[in-house]
Amino acid sequence: MNHKRTEKNENIVGSVLKAIQILDCFHPDNPNLNLSQISKHLEIPKSTALNLIQTLESEGFLLRVKSGNTYQLGYKNIELGYRATTSLSILPYAIPIMEEVQEKTGEIIYLTTHINGQVFYLQCSYPSRPKVSYSVRGKMLPMHCTGCGKAMLSYLSQEFVQHVIDVHGLRAITPNTIIDPDQLYKELEITRQRGYARDNEEETLGVRCVGIAIRNTNGQAVGALSLSGSVLTMTDENADKFANLLSNACNLLSQHANLFPASLMDQV
Amino acid sequence: MNHKRTEKNENIVGSVLKAIQILDCFHPDNPNLNLSQISKHLEIPKSTALNLIQTLESEGFLLRVKSGNTYQLGYKNIELGYRATTSLSILPYAIPIMEEVQEKTGEIIYLTTHINGQVFYLQCSYPSRPKVSYSVRGKMLPMHCTGCGKAMLSYLSQEFVQHVIDVHGLRAITPNTIIDPDQLYKELEITRQRGYARDNEEETLGVRCVGIAIRNTNGQAVGALSLSGSVLTMTDENADKFANLLSNACNLLSQHANLFPASLMDQV
DNA sequence: AACCTTGTTCGACAATACTGAATATGGTAT
DNA sequence: ATACCATATTCAGTATTGTCGAACAAGGTT
Incomplete structure (x- = not known):
């Protein structure tokens, strides 16, 4: 979220x-798209779209689904995503801290940053059973409906919030x-006073x-x-208790604030 | 690895x-590159490279490192990587199976496929106390030096092996x-006879x-x-035992062979 | 201070990406 | 079976636009 887009001499x-x-069209909601849909979505002729699609396909960024004539995101995105995690230098610091909090609370703990006015998930730690299972790294959600998002908004300028x-x-x-x-805005003020943000089933019912x-x-x-849990375990009482644990972890991570993507991208 | 590149009318x-x-230049070994390096690597003029770099940067595929004048892979790669995992429909079947084997053996278990003649890591499950919770999804390694790679090569055509x-x-x-x-070739023959592949410190010393x-x-x-372990625990005897467990898991997953990327890409 | 490496700007040129119409394909309904 | 529709694919002309080299700027090093 570059507030003022300094008109540099950018030759896009x-x-x-x-x-x-084209790659950005593909969203978990509709992971399969055909040529016509892509062409319509970008408002470019089908023949132009086809050239681009074939180029992306040849390099593994798109995969043509065998059966039909639809495409989906290809393996190359995953490979580059893996390589890009090298740059997430906050992780080595964060992971042990997160795992400790996870074990103490028994709930799922998430680490996020904010990018382009959205919550960007960096890491999670689950209860003992499913160890690594599904990763959330790279997931993006709106800021106004998540605990992490509201916590961050409450310590960002009003003009930033308005921009979001x-x-x-x-x-x-x-x-x-x-x-x-x-x-x-009221909620953010309450959040500041309370000392932590709450998400009361605002993103997922029951959570x-x-x-x-x-x-x-x-x-x-x-x-x-x-920390994320079901409505049954995440009572107001527990929330207060958990927030204390989280607070300590956050203080530790604050010492490496410059390693967060949000810092690296001049967004704050 | 398209053996016969059917010369279709591709307009790249x-x-x-x-x-x-440019994105492909960035490799875990050298995650930071500057303009000159990129320009040299692709053998294109610096001014051309700069245009492309700035375009990629504007969309989050590259991140200009604040301090210096180098670039690294940006968050967008991770985001698209996350979205692409939607298409890894084998995972919901594989994960519970893998976790069971992991717990029985106590070793690290990996699920891989092969793409472009390389081992592509899809999922791993660690022992209960994950020292390293990093994901391996998207990692690529050569086939000739990994247990997974040699196992796959032993059941692919000789012409495929030669091509690799x-x-x-x-x-x-x-x-x-x-x-x-x-x-x-001898090793692959032995592998077929033995029923499973061994990697004897061929990719990492001590493993x-x-x-x-x-x-x-x-x-x-x-x-x-x-299954991957230290030379101390992964004795020949244990290897045989573990191979039996793995074999059952593989049979189960064979029923969903069509969901593997290698299948979807007409590589077999 | 001279030199080298690297990053950035700019305008002219022609390569090349774009386009739309025509054709092919495949599925569905009549 | 046939007609019809939606979609995918081909192709060649056009001008858009990506490319390029030279010139300039900015650091860093000897």
Whole structure:
């Protein structure tokens, strides 16, 4: 989220941009798209789209589904994603800290940062049974409906918050999601006073969570930790208790605030 | 690895291809590159490279490192990698099976497939106390020096094996790595007779592993499972025992052979 | 201070990406 | 079976636009 897009002399290569936009069409909700859909979505002729698609396919960024004539994201995205984790230098510090909190609480703990006004998931630690299982690394969610997101927003400038609202809106994911800007501002004020953010089934029904921001030396949020559990275990009482544990972990991670993507991208 | 590249009427978009090659420069060994290095590597003028780099940077595929003038892979790669995992439909079947074997053996278990003549890591399950919770999804290694790779090669056509050797060579990763084609062919014959593949410190010193191929209805390898442990625990005796457990798991996964990337890419 | 390496700007050129119409393909309904 | 529709694919002309080299700027090193 570059607030003021300083008009540098950027020579954007159009065809590359279109190729990227094609990849961006593919979303977990609709992981399979055909040529016509892509062409319509980007508002470019089918023949142009086909050239780009075939280029992306030849390099493994798209995979043509055998049976039909649809495409899906290819293995190359996963490979580059893996390589890019090398740059997530916060992880070696965060993981042991997260695992300790996870074990003490028994709940799922998430580490996130914010990118382009959205929550970006960096790491999670699950209860003992499913050890590594599914990763969340790379998942993106809106900020207004998650514990991590609200925790971060509460320590970012009002103009930043407003920008997030302007760009992404306040979409209702569940009946509990905050969709009114004024209410969100109030919620952020309450969050600051309480010392941690709560997510009361605002992103997933049946799931509550607590989140605390990780802040840099200027006090700006660069990341967040959250604990997530069912409405049964995540009572108000437990929330308070968990928030204390989280708070300590956040303080430790604050010492490495400069390693968070949000810092590296001049977003704060 | 398309054996016969059927010369279809593919209209590759050059600038997109170059942009992809730029991303491909970034390798865990050298995760930070500057303009000159990239320009030299692709043998294109610096000004051209800069245009492409700036385009990639503007979309989050590259991140300009704050301090210096180098770039690294950006968050967008991780995001797309996450989205692409939606297409790894084998995982829901594989994970519970893997975790069971993991617990029975106490060793690390890996699930892989083969892409472009290389081992592609899909999933791993660690012992209960994960020292390293990093994901391996997206990692790529040569086939000739890993248990999974050799297991798969032993159930792929000789012409496929030869093609892998021609394209990738037999690079020595450790002193134990097989670097002679004839010796590799012998090893694959032994592997078939033994019923499973062994990796005797051929990829990492101090680590031995056993691997078994997952085969489709034609008998061709589409993936593999491996158990990996230190030379102390992974004795010949244990290897035999572990191989039995792995074998059962592989049989179960064979029923979903069509879900493996290697199947989806017409590589077998 | 001279030199080297690297990053950045810019305008002209032609390569090449784009386009739309025509054709092919495959599935569905009549 | 046939007609029809939606989608995928081909192709060649056009001008858009990506490319390139030279010139300039900025650091860093000897």
